[in-house]
Amino acid sequence: MPSGKVHNAINTLSLIAISGAYSYAHTSKVFRLEPGAVLAFAGAFVAGTFLLSPDLDLAEQHVSIKNNWGWFGFLWVPYGWVFSHRGISHTWLVGPLTRLVYLALLLALPVYFLRDPIVHLKLEGVTRGPIFDLLLSFKNFWRKPEVARNTLLALTAGYYLSQWLHLIADGVAPDMGARFMPRKRRR
Ligand SMILES: [Zn+2]
Numbered sequence: 001m002p003s004g005k006v007h008n009a010i011n012t013l014s015l016i017a018i019s020g021a022y023s024y025a026h027t028s029k030v031f032r033l034e035p036g037a038v039l040a041f042a043g044a045f046v047a048g049t050f051l052l053s054p055d056l057d058l059a060e061q062h063v064s065i066k067n068n069w070g071w072f073g074f075l076w077v078p079y080g081w082v083f084s085h086r087g088i089s090h091t092w093l094v095g096p097l098t099r100l101v102y103l104a105l106l107l108a109l110p111v112y113f114l115r116d117p118i119v120h121l122k123l124e125g126v127t128r129g130p131i132f133d134l135l136l137s138f139k140n141f142w143r144k145p146e147v148a149r150n151t152l153l154a155l156t157a158g159y160y161l162s163q164w165l166h167l168i169a170d171g172v173a174p175d176m177g178a179r180f181m182p183r184k185r186r187r
Helices: 004-027 035-050 054-058 070-082 094-124 130-143 145-170
Strands: none
Touching: 004 035, 004 145, 035 145, 054 070, 054 094, 054 145, 070 094, 094 145
16 A cells, blocks of 8 residues: 555645646636635645544554644544544445544634633734634635635645545445444555
């Protein structure tokens, strides 16, 4: 199976190729996207490659993708316990979703505890200033339904494509059925 480095190289080269194809389509006016959607696609693709790779199912061992999380790598160990290597985590539809759900669970706790202090900060007017204005403009940006929809679509496309390239490199066929039987443990 390809190592983390090989996966990273394949995905990075693919993103460069996609960028090239897109800028050609853009300049020849064949196909145009909003700059925000382009950024969302690229950001989700990079995050999917370097932070949310299917090989996080090996997080209970030493695996390069865990190191990309730095100090927070240990947070993925339970994910490695739950998901056997190249099991459900390496399926085309459910696999990428398991990592998003797990990430949401990880984020739920700090969001829960930080929400209150942030709300209070706002009430006191301490955060008014450039950062406050920036956050406000993000909020308004997100409120436009078609912008929100396009951004979400771009995020999903970028993330799933990064995952599928990994699965193709691993030789996992696109099937709908999750493989519940764990395979022999290998990278
Ligand atoms: Zn893999």
